[in-house]
Amino acid sequence: MGVKVVRPYLPLKALRAFEASARHLSFTRAAEELHVTQAAVSHQVKLLESQLKVPLFKRLPRGLMLTQEGELLLPVLKSSFDQISHTLDRVGESSYREVLHVGVVGTFAVGWLLPRLADFQAKYPYVDLRLSTHNNRADLAGEGLDFAIRFGTGAWHATAAQPLLPASLSVMCTPEIATRLNTPADVLGETWLRSYRADEWTEWLLAAGLPGSFPMTNSIVFDSSIAMVEAALQGAGLALAPPLMFPRQLNSGALVQPFDTAVSLGGYWLTRLQTRPETRAMASFREWLLTAINN
Known part of the structure; x- marks a missing residue:
């Protein structure tokens, strides 16, 4: 041997x-x-x-x-x-599942992200996605967020921002209220539903060819477009919100857009701290998000 x-x-x-x-x-x-x-x-x-x-x-x-x-x-x-x-x-x-913390402005979460989450989870099962919603005020460092999706112009201090979707604002209301709106000037006799930004209605009025300096004595202020549109569904007044985020309400006919006039004061952005290195889970979420938006 x-x-x-x-x-x-x-x-x-x-x-x-x-x-x-x-x-x-x-x-x-x-x-x-x-x-x-x-x-x-x-x-x-x-x-x-x-x-x-x-x-x-x-x-x-x-x-x-x-x-x-x-x-x-x-x-x-x-x-x-x-x-x-x-x-x-x-x-x-x-x-191994990598935890990913994402803060999302409520309007984008409900109107765009939630209907597509199943696709993300199917493609990236290793990502343990943790979502929290906010009313467009996010503290990336204080809340320990990897990303925050928010509405604005992309200018946030010490923040890297990538544009996602435009968000033009337009008037939406119930079909019943719309029967009273024959010209843009007719909105002056209705209750305005608006965000904390008073200039949104001013800019819309100017875009519609009206003076923008009308007093807002008959208005209700909301900290969320979701709540604003829900109020509009209940017949409380005219919502000035992004139609792109409310396709179900518009497609069903529960809400209508009485005018073509729209005004753009910002869009949705994917943001992170400039000092935050991008992890594998962050890269996967960002790439999926951009691909889904562009398809």
């Missing part, structure tokens, strides 16, 4: 150092890739050569050349490391 040769334990660091050096044919570039010193890479390769009892490189004045043994070993190690990396990615996706 033959004698079985027992190979010495080969350190993973040494194998990784050889594989990187062989791909680059340089200890220096391998060290940069592995984030260690050139001396450390050279030491690990020498350790491997010592344990295998064969040279793997020919050291040349201007670089390295693989020996016959090195050429034999490189493709095996490269394939093995690639398979390990691929398997770890798959294991990570199935067993």
Whole structure:
């Protein structure tokens, strides 16, 4: 019977150092890739050569050349490391869920995001999405948010902002109220439902060809477009809100747009702190969001 040769334990660091050096044919570039010193890479390769009892490189004045043994070993190690990396990615996706905290202005959450969440979860099951709604006032740092989706012009201090959707504002009301609105001037005799921004109605009046300086004595202020539109559904008055976020109410005929006039004072933005590095879950959510919006 033959004698079985027992190979010495080969350190993973040494194998990784050889594989990187062989791909680059340089200890220096391998060290940069592995984030260690050139001396450390050279030491690990020498350790491997010592344990295998064969040279793997020919050291040349201007670089390295693989020996016959090195050429034999490189493709095996490269394939093995690639398979390990691929398997770890798959294991990570199935067993590890990365938490993602997203604050969303209520109007966008109800009108756009919630109907599409099932698609996101199906495509990115490793993301443990935690949603909180707000009335357009989000404290990214204080609330520990990875992202905040909010309405505005994109100018928030120390914040990176990416545009998502425009949000032109238009008058919406019940069909019954609409029968009384023959011209834009007829809105002056109705109750105005508005946000805390008084200039929204002013800008709409100007866009409709009317003076914008009418007193707002007959108005109700809301901190949420969702509540405002619900009031409009109940016949409380005229809502000035983004029709894009209320397709169900408009498509069903419960609300109508009596005029084509619309005014744009901002849009929806995906925001994060400039100092917040983007995680894998953040990148997945951002890419999914932009793809869904553009399709």
